[in-house]
Amino acid sequence: xxxxxxxxxxxxxxxxxxxxxxxxxxxxxxxxxxxxxxxxxxxxxxxxxxxxxxxxxxxxxxxxxxxxxxxxxxxxxxxxxxxxxxxxxxxxxxxxxxxxxxxxxxxxxxxxx
Amino acid sequence: xxxxxxxxxxxxxxxxxxxxxxxxxxxxxxxxxxxxxxxxxxxxxxxxxxxxxxxxxxxxxxxxxxxxxxxxxxxxxxxxxxxxxxxxxxxxxxxxxxxxxxxxxxxxxxxxxxx
Numbered sequence: 043x044x045x046x047x048x049x050x051x052x053x054x055x056x057x058x059x060x061x062x063x064x065x066x067x068x069x070x071x072x073x074x075x076x077x078x079x080x081x082x083x084x085x086x087x088x089x090x091x092x093x094x095x096x097x098x099x100x101x102x103x104x105x106x107x108x109x110x111x112x113x114x115x116x117x118x119x120x121x122x123x124x125x126x127x128x129x130x131x132x133x134x135x136x137x138x139x140x141x142x143x144x145x146x147x148x149x150x151x152x153x154x155x
Numbered sequence: 156x157x158x159x160x161x162x163x164x165x166x167x168x169x170x171x172x173x174x175x176x177x178x179x180x181x182x183x184x185x186x187x188x189x190x191x192x193x194x195x196x197x198x199x200x201x202x203x204x205x206x207x208x209x210x211x212x213x214x215x216x217x218x219x220x221x222x223x224x225x226x227x228x229x230x231x232x233x234x235x236x237x238x239x240x241x242x243x244x245x246x247x248x249x250x251x252x253x254x255x256x257x258x259x260x261x262x263x264x265x266x267x268x269x270x
Contacts, residue, residue, distance in 0.1 A: 078259070085159075085245050085261030086198065129197070143247075143259060144214070145190070145198035 046130045051150040054124075060117040062149055064130030067111045073133055075106060077115045079126040080148070086129065089115065120153045127151075157181050161246050161262035168236045168269045176231040176265050178246030184260070186249045187229035191215065191242040192264075198245065204229055236269045243267075 047065040054060040066075065077089040090097055090104045092113075097104045103116040117124055129148040162177045178187065188203035190213075200213030204223040218240060220232040229248075233240060246262040 083264070085247070085263055086259070087261070088258040091258075143188075144200065147195070147197040 046132060046146055048128075048130050048146065048149045050147070051152070053152050053154060054117075054120045056122060056153050056155050057119055060120040060124065060151055060153070062115040062117075062128050062130075062151060063112065064115070065112045066130070066132045069110050069132050071110075075104065075110075075113050076131040076133065076143075077102070077104065078129045078131065078145070079124075080129070081123075081126040086145070089128075117151075120151075122153050122155065125151060125153045159246055159248055159260050159262035161244075161265045163265060164263065165266050166268070168233075168267065170237060170269060172236050173232070173234050174236065175233075176244055176246075176267070178229045178231065178248075178262060179227050180229075180246075180248040180260070181227065182248065182250075182260065183226060184248035184250050185226070187223065188213070188247050188259075189219070189221065189229070189231045190245045190247065191240075192245060193242050201231065201244075233267075236267075238269045241267060241269045 074091050074093050076091040078086040079089055080086040090099055090102050092104045092106055106113045127148040127150050129145050159180045185206045189201040190198040191201055192198050199215045201215055201219050202210055202213055202221040204210045207223050207226050210221050210223055223229055244265045247259040249259045
């Protein structure tokens, strides 16, 4: 799986958009970008994933650059409950028996009142 | 809908003791896995399974054993606990590809302290 690089921490004001970047310059053509988050002391929670096109769901939007070497997770109106560690992961979706989902250290997003 | 259930939530062991962390899921997921999380280290994969009777090692398998006799259960065994195994353990499961997404569902974690 391709390695990812994320900032260690970020701050965001409540009600504003939070934009979390992720670099994955060695991503392969068949690798997806996944985002998870982990609120303190809880198990990680899936947010969104994508391959080439931008994606949006009820939680967030995922913007992937045209060359696919980086992406941005957007929380459109951050709330205090969005304070968490956000993990960007790239992997092959159809990995067969080699289904290893590797988490890095992620970005600690702190939403301030 | 219980999802992924881990037991116990908290456990204190003495060095050399053995124990089993239980993980059960009721979503008929083929894939199950165990991660450990240490401060500043993120999540590291210990073992995983792609179906009953099939297991494989992750990044940090030493000191841990697993088995998968049923689709629902994936226990993690510590045969001789060491202080270095003090950590928070997470179990996760998903349907295997080729379904799109392969979203991992995590349990609430088991916090283990080895004295």
